[in-house]
Amino acid sequence: MASTTRNSTTGILSEDKSEQREQIIQMLTRAYWMEIETVMNYISNSINPDGVRAQEIIESLQEDIQEELGHAQQFAARIKELYGVVPGSQDFAAEQSYLQPPQHQTDIVHVIKGVIEAETGAIEHYNRIIETTDGVDFVTQDMVIEILHDEEGHRRLFEGYLREYEAEGLA
Ligand SMILES: [Fe+2]
Ligand SMILES: [Fe+2]
Numbered sequence: 001m002a003s004t005t006r007n008s009t010t011g012i013l014s015e016d017k018s019e020q021r022e023q024i025i026q027m028l029t030r031a032y033w034m035e036i037e038t039v040m041n042y043i044s045n046s047i048n049p050d051g052v053r054a055q056e057i058i059e060s061l062q063e064d065i066q067e068e069l070g071h072a073q074q075f076a077a078r079i080k081e082l083y084g085v086v087p088g089s090q091d092f093a094a095e096q097s098y099l100q101p102p103q104h105q106t107d108i109v110h111v112i113k114g115v116i117e118a119e120t121g122a123i124e125h126y127n128r129i130i131e132t133t134d135g136v137d138f139v140t141q142d143m144v145i146e147i148l149h150d151e152e153g154h155r156r157l158f159e160g161y162l163r164e165y166e167a168e169g170l171a
Contacts, residue, residue: 012082012137020136025084027129028075028140033092034125035072038118039065041099045114050105057108057161061115064154071147078140109171112161119155123148 008014012021046061076086098117102110126148133141165171 012140017136021082021084024129024133024137024140025079025082027125027132028079028082029084029087031122031125031129031144032072032075032079032086034095034118034122035068035075036092037094037096038068038099038122039072041096041114041118042068044101045099045111048101048105049108049111051108054106054108057111060157060161061111067150067154071150074143074147078143082137082140109162109165112158112165112171115158116155116162119151119158122151123155126151 011017012024042061042065046058046065049058079086096114096118099111099114126144129144130141130148133144162171
């Protein structure tokens with residue numbers, strides 16, 4: 001009995017969708033690197049801060065590290081499902097200038113603002129993926145909507161921290 005592999009004829013995995021797949025893979029790869037860089041910077045910013053007021057931020061970032069790592073793994077898995085290859089570290093280019101360690105490790109406002117900037121960048125990029133995949137790749141869209149929900153939660157939490165500092169005239 002001859003066995004043949006049947007190619008998908010509908011949906012994003014079909015042969016005639018290779019161009020759209022390529023575009024989505026590129027966007028997912030960028031998202032993957034954003035998550036990886038966020039993990040790196042959330043690790044440093046969950047360790048470096050000094051002072052009593054730093055504890056809440058430290059604990060919050062420690063939790064986020066695991067979530068962002070999970071996001072990176074989800075993006076990577078989807079890249080593979082779309083017939084892409086997850087890149088290695090030599091393709092990595094850092095972008096998060098705003099999340100570098102502050103001059104003084106008691107400068108919590110610097111960290112809070114950096115986190116808000118990182119989350120905002122993710123929110124913008126993930127909204128673009130959701131728009132690009134609309135009607136084309138519902139599975140990626142569904143996955144990214146869920147991740148976007150996490151990032152909106154992260155940003156809202158850190159906006160709350162910033163408000164507290166602003167209310168006290170410290171930011
Ligand atoms: Fe994330
Ligand atoms: Fe996040």
